[in-house]
Every structure is written in C-alpha cells, then in structure tokens.
Amino acid sequence: MRRFFFFASLLITILWAGSFSFAKGRYLPGDWVSYTNLRFVTSIAQDFRYIYFGTTGGVLRYNKFSETWEEPWTESDGLISNRVSQIAYDSRYDQIWFQTTRGPCYYQPTFQEWFYGGTFPDSLVQTGREKIDLPHFFMEFGYNFFKDLGYIEDQLLRKYPLRVYLKDDWDNVWFGTSGLGVAVGNIRSLQLKLLRYGLSESNVKTIFYDQDKNEIWLGGVRSVSPSRGITKYNLNNKSWEYYEAFYTPNLQTNEINLIQGDNQNIWLGTPEGLIKYDKKNQSFKSYNSFAGLLDDNILSLKPDGRFLWIGTRYGVNLYDSKKDSLIAVNDGLPRGTSIYSIESDSQWVWVGTRVGVYRLTKGEATWYKFTTPEGMIGGRVNCITRFGEEIWFSSDLGILSYNLKTEARNVYHNHTEMPGDEPQQIAVTQKVVWVATSGGALKMDRSSGIWRVFTTADGLLDDNVQALWLDGDYIWFGTPKGLTRFYWNSPRRID
Secondary structure: OHHHHHHHHHHHHHHHHHHHEEOOOOOOOOOEEEEOOOOEEEEEEEOOOEEEEEEOOEEEEEEOOOOEEEEEEOOOOOOOOOOEEEEEEEOOOOEEEEEEOOEEEEEEOOOOEEEEOOOOOHHHOOOEOOOOOOOOOEOOOOEEEEOOOOEEEEOOOOEEEEEEEEEOOOOEEEEEEEOOOEEEEEOOOOEEEEEOOOOOOOOOOEEEEEOOOOEEEEEEOOOOOOOOOEEEEEOOOOEEEEEOEOOEOOOOOOEOOEEEEOOOEEEEEEOOEEEEEEOOOOEEEEEOHHHOOOOOOEEEEEEEOOEEEEEEOOEEEEEEOOOOEEEEOOOOOOOOOOEEEEEEOOOEEEEEEOOEEEEEEOOOOOEEEEOOOOOOOOOOEEEEEEEOOEEEEEEOOEEEEEEOOOOOEEEEEEOOOEOOOOOOEEEEOOOEEEEEEOOEEEEEEOOOOEEEEEOOOOOOOOOOOOEEEEEOOEEEEEEOOEEEEEOOOOOOOOO
16 A cells, blocks of 8 residues: 555656646757847846846846856746746755746756746745945946936936846846846946846837848837837847937837848838938938828838838839939829838839739839739738749738749648738748748748648747748747747757
C-alpha cells in the first residue's frame, strides 16, 4: 500500500507540474521575439545577472555585466500575460516569479521553461514604492528630476511619475516610470540616465526597412485612443528613437497608415496628408489637399526614382521631388476610386482599387483595366507585389500570381487552396510566400504548394497581422499588440 501511495503521489506530482509547465512545442527560446510599449513600469527585481522590469507590455531584462538590454519576455515566449503587476526572485530555486492579470507564473532559467500557477511569493518582492532619501540627480538636456515631488519632467512640462525603485550593489538606483520607461541613477556621479526601449505605439500597422541606415520605421493608427508616436529602431546598435506630433517640428500627426522610403526620404502616409522626412537634414515636411493632394487620407505609396506615386481615397497623385510638386494622374480610372495598393517597374505602374487592377504604361497618361480569365482581381485588391518576373495580387477572393514574361498564372482561392481570412499583404521569395491576414500569418512552400498558418498558439501577439517585412531567415509581423520577429527558416525545424 505504501508503494502504491508513493507512486500515486509521484504520478500526481508529475501530472500537476506538466499541466502548469509551458513550452512552445518545437520552438526554442529566441525563435519568437516580440516588442511592445514597455514604458509603463510596475515592478523591478534582480538576480545575479539581470535587472528585471515588469511593465504593462511584458518584461524588460537588463544585463548588469554587459550593460545592455536582452530581448524582452512577452506572451510570445510563454509569459502568461503581458500586463505584469509584480516580480519576485526566489534564489533558493532560481525562479523568477511574475504576478499578472491572468494569474502568477514563473520562469526557470536552468531549464529555460515557463510554469503556470502556484502562489506568488510576496515576501520576496524587492521593489520599493515609498519615498526614499535621494540626492539630486542631473539628467540629459530636456529633462529634470524632481526628487521631492517624485517625477521626471520634460522640456514640454510633461510629468512622468516615479512608480517604483530598486537599489543594486553598485551604487545604482533603478527607477520605473509611468510613461518614460526605465531610468538609472548613479549615486557617485549624480547622473540619471534614461534607458529607452520598445515601441512608442504598440499598434503596428506598417513596417518599413531603411537599408541605408539599417533601421526599421514603425507606425500605426489607434481606433480607441490617439496613437502615441512613431518608432525608429536601429538594428546596428539596438537603439530606439521616437517622434511625436506637435513635439516634433512639422510632424502633424502620430496616426500612420503606411511608411515607404528611398535613398533621400522617408514617406509617411497618414489620414491627414503626406509627410516627408529628409534623412540628410533630419527634418519633416507635410503636404495636404492645399498642396495638391486629391485627398488627405493616404492609402498607398510607391517611391519610383525622382517620383512618388500616391494612392488616396479619390485617385492617384504623382509627386515630383525635383519640382517639389503634386499632380493628379487619374485618366481612365473610375471616378473617385480608392487606391489600396501601388506597384511599379521599369515599364508599368499598377494600382489596386475596389473594382480591380489598373495599369499605366510609363510615359503615357491613361490607365487601362487589367483582367485575367479567372476573375480573381475583379473586386477589391488589397496588395500588389513584384518579385522578379512575377507580380502577385491579393484580393477579397484570394491570391493570384502572374508571370509577366510567360503569362503563366497560379490561383489560390481563399478558404479552399489557402487557409485564413482575407489576405492583406504579401511577401515573396524563391522558396516561400508569406501572407498577412486577420486570422494569422500564412506561409506557403512554393515547391510543395502546402500552406501553414501561424497564430498566437505559435508566438504571435495577435492573430490580426497587419504588416510584413521579410528579413532573410527572419520575418517581422506588425499586429495591434506589437511587433514580432520570427526565425522562420531555422535549420532545426520544418514548419
């Protein structure tokens, strides 16, 4: 009987641990990495190597020895919820505990494993919240530290409360702010430094990669509350920079529909007009209907040498960078049609509308309807993408690939040949096709024609994928809850 009870207890223990443990199946740490708005800090903890910051968007990790940020922990890694209210470190078992809106969980670094459930160890919380006796810290230009009042103030008199703090063994005081992220003050030097990390706006509707600078530009539109700004992420030094409307000269809005760029400029399409960022002068300039735009709501953009093709709700504009002027190019298009997508090559310009695809031969002034026998592109066309001699169209019916040289066509009907909801964006290589939908990210192996759906069960923050950027063996997804990078071409896996 004693043996029976022993094995029964052991079995229950194994089943209990297994039911609360979490791993992303065949994925390894680092396969999925997500970035959110991490500037609202709720708690701080430390172990031998890291300082941990709980935020409303996940967990930040700062390496004390290299003095650099590690990749954050979010729901993509296994964190039960991105909204973390408290952190504690249990040195006896080497466990980092997190109290979240969905309950407690902890991470075991030795086994690189997440576990759900249990009782959060309140007695091990290291974070201080009460006022403490601090020296007067000096900050970078534009910011002031008010120790008695408990906040940091910027040059526009905006106040960021100091919510939590933690002292380490190296004369540093780590602060978590509400809205400004993490700050660290050194008691010897009396310097307080801001450590910027993460997105200005979690809703990522558009991603643009600037190859010249090796930087990613990110923007979005908020439906409930105004957007917080535009984010620029430098992949070389892992630094984050933000632009806010009204606090940045000539930047009229934070609401961004899409971003494109060329060697000289970054172009921002917004609901309130077109914005040009001059990379050399680092300055913004705005264009609206008074400057010649057919409509201020910009839906699509395509740089084309000295020109920029602009799609609005009421037709196409062409911007000439040498003349700094805008003209309308609408002859042959249905009156007042919305332009959802633009693609160009050396011979043609293509536009996707609510009534199909139109093509303009360069050097001419009239658009002509482009049709195929399948009728796949007779309705709303959301995206047009060029890859070599192929041009790909995504519509409300599915996807059509068309070879410009051989006129060969491949059709993928929505919900039959391809899973998921209506395709929004496409990224194409010789090996794979990636499609963004509101029901997840789809990948097709071009050699086999097999589709695979990736969702929050795999590592996405949200199934609504709004933007794609294919970066070699990695792909970046923009969703309403943040930016996610996926190591899709890992040699360890076959998806």
